[in-house]
Amino acid sequence: MAGKIEPDMIIEYYKDWNSDKHGKRIHRRVLRHYKRLKEGRYLKKGMLAKGHSGERAIPIIEAIITDENTYESAVNVPNDGIIENLPQDLVVECPVTVDKDGVHGVKWGMLPKNIAAILRIEATIQDLCVEAILKKSKDIAITSLAVDPNVGSFKIAEKIFTEIKSNSNYYDYFK
Incomplete structure (x- = not known):
């Protein structure tokens, strides 16, 4: 989900990240995939889909080259102070901003x-x-x-x- 950054967008997008509603969505998704697997509705020749994977590497590289100043909702980056109460040498998946200077994790502060x-x-x-x-x-x-x-x-x-x-x-x- 790339696009121009709006300050409140990140908070609004993630405000229910640890809510019961979010947990139920994940649970429904897992059940749906399990049901498909049990019904044999996945590819027989392999697990790789033939369409786009949804990976965001190319748009991120493009944003760095063109200095687009974009937002990505989930990228793996070194913690480096993003989540204060986790070790700094971890890699965390978090929202980021991207510009000519690279990929910058959005500071979360403290997790519960x-x-x-x-x-x-x-x-x-x-x-x-x-x-x-x-x-x-x-x-x-x-x-x-x-x-x-x-x-x-x-x-x-x-x-x-x-x-x-x-x-x-x-x-x-x-x-």
Whole structure:
């Protein structure tokens, strides 16, 4: 959604981002996709759609080159003070402005503590996953699963890791 920036546009667009209404929309979308998948209504030859992906890289590059001063609703950028109560070295998806000087995240300030806590946990899990791959460490991979609140124990994490590894030739490098 590119266009000229209006100051109140960002706040208005996102004012219900954590509302019950927003959560219900996401839930309906997930159910719709699940139903399509169960009915076999997705592509048989692959999961890539033949049309446009909706990715915004080209319009962003164009806005930088032409100094258009545009707005994008969701771009992955380094946190760098955008969300004050999250680690600064995270990559966050947020609204941005784009001009000849690049992509600039719109400052959010502080997230509610409960949401920030969940995001910090998720960031730690992702960091452990990357470390497990870089170090080829089975122990770190299992730890990354175990600290996920949806898994909750090392015993379950070991079972999950064993199951994943047994179903793929891609994980042979874990020691």
